[in-house]
Every structure is written in structure tokens, then in C-alpha cells.
Amino acid sequence: MGRLFHFLPWNPEGKVPQNRIGLGYGMSSAKGVSMEEKRIRVAIIGAGVAGSLLAYGLDQDPRYEVYCFEKVPRDDRSFAGTVLNVGPNAIKVLSLFFPDVAESLKGVSIPWETITTSQVTGERIINYPISEVADNPGIRLFWSELYRQARLPMEDRIIFASEVTDVAYTSDTEDTLKLSYTEDSGVEKTLEGIDLMVAAD
DSSP states (O other), X not given: OOOOOOOXXXXXXXXXXXXXXXXXXXXXXXXXXXXXXXXXXXXXXXXXXXXXXXXXXXXXXXXXXXXXXXXXXXXXXGGGOSEEEEOHHHHHHHHHHOHHHHHHHHHTSEEEOEXXXXXXXXXXXEEEEGGGTSSSOEEEEEHHHHHHHHHGGGTTXXXXXXXXXXXEEEETTEEEEEEEEXXXXXXXEEEEEESEEEEOO
């Protein structure tokens, strides 16, 4: 098992290299993908904020077939902590790539408009408007709500309460991966033909 890090060559036209076609992995006639082009099968391990948004972004592109695995059950966000600030630059970038997610986050948060620092006595040392250094405010919200909103667009595609138990090559002659996992039922299942695997939070 010395080759578990597997990378696809960069191809700006999105076509699978000829040496990857007809290797027995199966073809797809999904919208926007011809029968001559193999969809790239991606497994994302972890449906936290990064994993969920990555899955959502790739799922918008018909060249990718996306699977996302998450250890906690669907409605379990007890691990998600308290309140956090999401900075203005993060909201700006999120608005550029995933405007629907950015708007949903704004709808369940309060604006973070001022950077404030105080001494233990309560005396303010810094009270600085974010609008003077950024194009938009940040937001303040609960971690649990951040997870919920990030997962929402892909919620029906995330395999919740699953745990990855093994990763190996599909066979000695193929360079795709197979992933073994268990669901909450305890039954072990296998997903084969994985072209790219991503460990995320």
C-alpha cells in the first residue's frame, strides 16, 4: 500500500486522458458528459465546512461523480462548539463561489461590523469599524449553524454515520482506489473505481 496518494493530471479542458478511457471503470452519459468521457469519481472523507463546500462545488460540474462520507449522524451537531466570527474576506470569497450558501449564512447570523478589544476591566483598547478595512462585514453565528448551512445543499448526498475502515487499490492492474466503510447499521460496504480521494474536515 505504498501508492495511496493518487493525483489526476491537470487538464483545463476537463477531458479524461486517453490512457484512462476504456479501462473497465464504466462510462456515463450524464448531462454535459459524453460517452467518450469518463466521469471522475471523487470520494470526500469528512463533511465539515471544507468537505461539504468542496463536495457542493464539484457536484455542480457534470465531469465529477461525488461521494461524501461523514462520521456523525445527520442531526448530530453537539460537537460543534459555541459562537465564532467569520471574517469579511471569507464571506466575500464565499459570495463569489457559492452565493446561495453565503446568503443562507447571512440569514442565520448577525453582522460582525466592529473589531473590539477590551482589558479585563472592561476598558476598550480597540473599537475599529470593519467597513474601514473591508468591503463588507463579517458574520457571527453558532458553529452548529455553520455546519448545518454548509451541508444543506449536499445533505441528501452525504453518507452520514459512516466510518471509513480501509482504503486500497482496486486491483494490482488498476490505479483507482476502493474504499471500505460501515454505516450505522454496522454493515460494511465498498465503493470502487475512485479516481481522487480527499480528506477534509
